[in-house]
Amino acid sequence: xxxxxxxxxxxxxxxxxxxxxxxxxxxxxxxxxxxxxxxxxxxxxxxxxxxxxxxxxxxxxxxxxxxxxxxxxxxxxxxxxxxxxxxxxxxxxxxxxxxxxxxxxxxxxxxxxxxxxxxxxxxxxxxxxxxxxxxxxxxxxxxxxxxxxxxxxxxxxxxxxxxxxxxxxxxxxxxxxxxxxxxxxxxxxxxxxxxxxxxxxxxxxxxxxxxxxxxxxxxxxxxxxxxxxxxxxxxxxxxxxxxxxxxxxxxxxxxxxxxxxxxxxxxxxxxxxxxxxxxxxxxxxxxxxxxxxxxxxx
Amino acid sequence: xxxxxxxxxxxxxxxxxxxxxxxxxxxxxxxxxxxxxxxxxxxxxxxxxxxxxxxxxxxxxxxxxxxxxxxxxxxxxxxxxxxxxxxxxxxxxxxxxxxxxxxxxxxxxxxxxxxxxxxxxxxxxxxxxxxxxxxxxxxxxxxxxxxxxxxxxxxxxxxxxxxxxxxxxxxxxxxxxxxxxxxxxxxxxxxxxxxxxxxxxxxxxxxxxxxxxxxxxxxxxxxxxxxxxxxxxxxxxxxxxxxxxxxxxxxxxxxxxxxxxxxxxxxxxxxxxxxxxxxxxxxxxxxxxxxxxxxxxx
Numbered sequence: 001x002x003x004x005x006x007x008x009x010x011x012x013x014x015x016x017x018x019x020x021x022x023x024x025x026x027x028x029x030x031x032x033x034x035x036x037x038x039x040x041x042x043x044x045x046x047x048x049x050x051x052x053x054x055x056x057x058x059x060x061x062x063x064x065x066x067x068x069x070x071x072x073x074x075x076x077x078x079x080x081x082x083x084x085x086x087x088x089x090x091x092x093x094x095x096x097x098x099x100x101x102x103x104x105x106x107x108x109x110x111x112x113x114x115x116x117x118x119x120x121x122x123x124x125x126x127x128x129x130x131x132x133x134x135x136x137x138x139x140x141x142x143x144x145x146x147x148x149x150x151x152x153x154x155x156x157x158x159x160x161x162x163x164x165x166x167x168x169x170x171x172x173x174x175x176x177x178x179x180x181x182x183x184x185x186x187x188x189x190x191x192x193x194x195x196x197x198x199x200x201x202x203x204x205x206x207x208x209x210x211x212x213x214x215x216x217x218x219x220x221x222x223x224x225x226x227x228x229x230x231x232x233x234x235x236x237x238x239x240x241x242x243x244x245x246x247x248x249x250x251x252x253x254x255x256x257x258x259x260x261x262x263x264x265x266x267x268x269x270x271x272x273x274x275x276x277x278x279x280x281x282x283x284x285x286x287x288x289x290x291x292x293x294x295x296x297x298x
Numbered sequence: 299x300x301x302x303x304x305x306x307x308x309x310x311x312x313x314x315x316x317x318x319x320x321x322x323x324x325x326x327x328x329x330x331x332x333x334x335x336x337x338x339x340x341x342x343x344x345x346x347x348x349x350x351x352x353x354x355x356x357x358x359x360x361x362x363x364x365x366x367x368x369x370x371x372x373x374x375x376x377x378x379x380x381x382x383x384x385x386x387x388x389x390x391x392x393x394x395x396x397x398x399x400x401x402x403x404x405x406x407x408x409x410x411x412x413x414x415x416x417x418x419x420x421x422x423x424x425x426x427x428x429x430x431x432x433x434x435x436x437x438x439x440x441x442x443x444x445x446x447x448x449x450x451x452x453x454x455x456x457x458x459x460x461x462x463x464x465x466x467x468x469x470x471x472x473x474x475x476x477x478x479x480x481x482x483x484x485x486x487x488x489x490x491x492x493x494x495x496x497x498x499x500x501x502x503x504x505x506x507x508x509x510x511x512x513x514x515x516x517x518x519x520x521x522x523x524x525x526x527x528x529x530x531x532x533x534x535x536x537x538x539x540x541x542x543x544x545x546x547x548x549x550x551x552x553x554x555x556x557x558x559x560x561x562x563x564x565x566x567x568x569x570x571x572x573x574x575x576x577x578x579x580x581x582x583x584x585x586x587x588x589x590x591x592x593x594x595x596x
Contacts (some may be wrong), residue, residue, distance in 0.1 A: 085478055086478040087478065088478075180383055180384040180385065180386075181501075181520075181521060181522075181523070182501065183519045183520060183521040184521050187521070201502065203479075203480065204499065204502040204503075205502075205514070205516075207519075213592075214519055214593055215593060215594075215595075215596070216503070216516035216517070216519075216593050216594060217596070218503075218514035218516070219514070221481045221505075221512050221514075222479075222481060223479060223481040223482050223485070224479075225479070252596075255595070255596035256596050258596075259596055294511075295512055295513060295514050296513075296514060296594050296596075297513075297553070298513070298515070298550075298553035298554050298556075298557055298594075
């Protein structure tokens with residue numbers, strides 16, 4: 001298996017100014033692996049419960065997502081959140097950890113050799129347990145969020161130090177490094193050990209920091225967005241899917257991967273939950289890639 | 299005179315987390331004409347008082363800023379503002395209109411034929427009075443702010459409808475069109491009549507909207523910024539200075555002008571008030587232009 005994607009599986013209740021959905025399939029590993037699936041297969045590492053909507057596993061497998069690393073337990077993790085008018089930040093209304101509690105991932109035999117790993121947003125202790133079972137030196141992308149920054153700072157820093165790329169969102173970067181300045185935050189992120197730091201800025205795009213370089217990716221111009229849930233995970237999934245497919249982990253290819261990740265995230269935002277997945281093809285993604293080329297030209 | 303720049307002249311008290319200054323030369327026409335002066339001469343249209351710091355007019359003239367359109371009155375407009383930790387928005391503590399009150403601009407003979415006009419931030423009634431005295435059909439860039447959106451919506455819309463380019467900042471665009479979505483706001487801005495709309499996003503760069511196209515300019519990555527006062531005016535001044543110098547008012551040259559405007563604004567933010575002006579040369583601006591080319595490349 002060339003690509004592993006780890007993270008949560010959840011059943012989400014989502015409310016935005018444009019509507020609401022209940023108990024839809026979500027979680028960081030779902031959004032990320034679906035995003036990656038436009039570029040090639042991957043192996044999922046996660047845990048869910050018997051209450052998973054029927055058809056979920058078949059849908060994932062049809063998209064080339066290997067489920068040998070999916071543990072089945074009693075009840076799936078549940079998340080309930082809402083967005084205000086500006087859609088900038090989800091307000092978490094409720095979480096039920098359920099199967100996530102005490103999740104102790106075991107890597108299947110065919111997962112242990114791989115080229116790339118995405119540690120999606122999940123407890124850093126779980127991220128470390130996965131890392132310790134991976135053989136060789138795959139390209140490692142880690143995504144995290146403020147909750148772990150606050151509750152598991154030590155474990156999180158261990159993961160960040162071992163990562164090639166750390167992805168974090170704008171607000172969390174400012175919070176983690178206690179600065180309003182994203183350029184300063186990006187530099188501090190690199191000081192924790194990763195080779196690259198990516199700050200996601202939603203509608204404003206993303207910034208890539210490396211030792212001597214800096215890349216600014218524009219956001220794809222969306223006039224209508226319905227639900228930002230999973231956009232960050234889709235960004236990371238699209239990014240690592242593209243890197244793995246092209247088998248080129250250089251800085252210049254990482255720039256292209258960021259554009260692809262942003263585009264998959266832009267499609268994700270246009271529908272509730274993972275609703276976009278059946279409506280678009282790789283060709284739609286390529287069209288937006290060409291559009292972004294034009295958008296940046298001067 | 300190829301380029302006219304109109305706007306306020308003020309004496310500013312500025313406080314930011316990095317220090318404070320008192321009674322420094324400022325105002326939209328000052329920041330804009332100084333920014334434009336890197337690219338060539340311009341004629342100023344404004345009003346000030348006898349309390350202007352000595353040496354101010356000599357300094358402006360030395361930079362090629364023609365002062366035949368500067369009216370001298372009793373007391374200069376005063377503004378006092380402060381910025382919080384995040385430096386996003388100025389909090390106005392006090393304004394004294396003084397000479398701005400009843401300003402009735404008369405264009406000198408040698409100003410009436412020109413290639414480009416920047417109507418910097420000032421009462422739309424004054425902007426209209428200037429426009430009515432300009433002969434021919436110069437390229438018109440208009441900058442405005444929320445205060446005029448609220449207090450002079452009718453007059454402001456008359457100015458916007460006659461403009462080639464309207465420049466507005468992010469928060470004001472969202473407010474003016476009552477939408478959190480900048481893409482929607484940009485489209486609505488165009489519907490008011492201008493050929494191009496530019497939304498300034500501070501650290502996140504700027505967006506250019508035209509009928510069928512869209513351009514996203516990155517912000518220059520500043521790790522240290524001391525005082526954002528006048529950055530918007532410097533952006534507009536650098537932009538129109540570059541357009542006038544190159545005598546090319548096409549969409550593709552407007553994209554380059556936006557990058558130059560952003561760069562002059564980035565230098566402006568690194569010092570209090572107009573303090574940057576003597577520390578940089580056109581070559582420094584060109585260096586940042588090349589750096590931004592690299593920053594966008596993928």
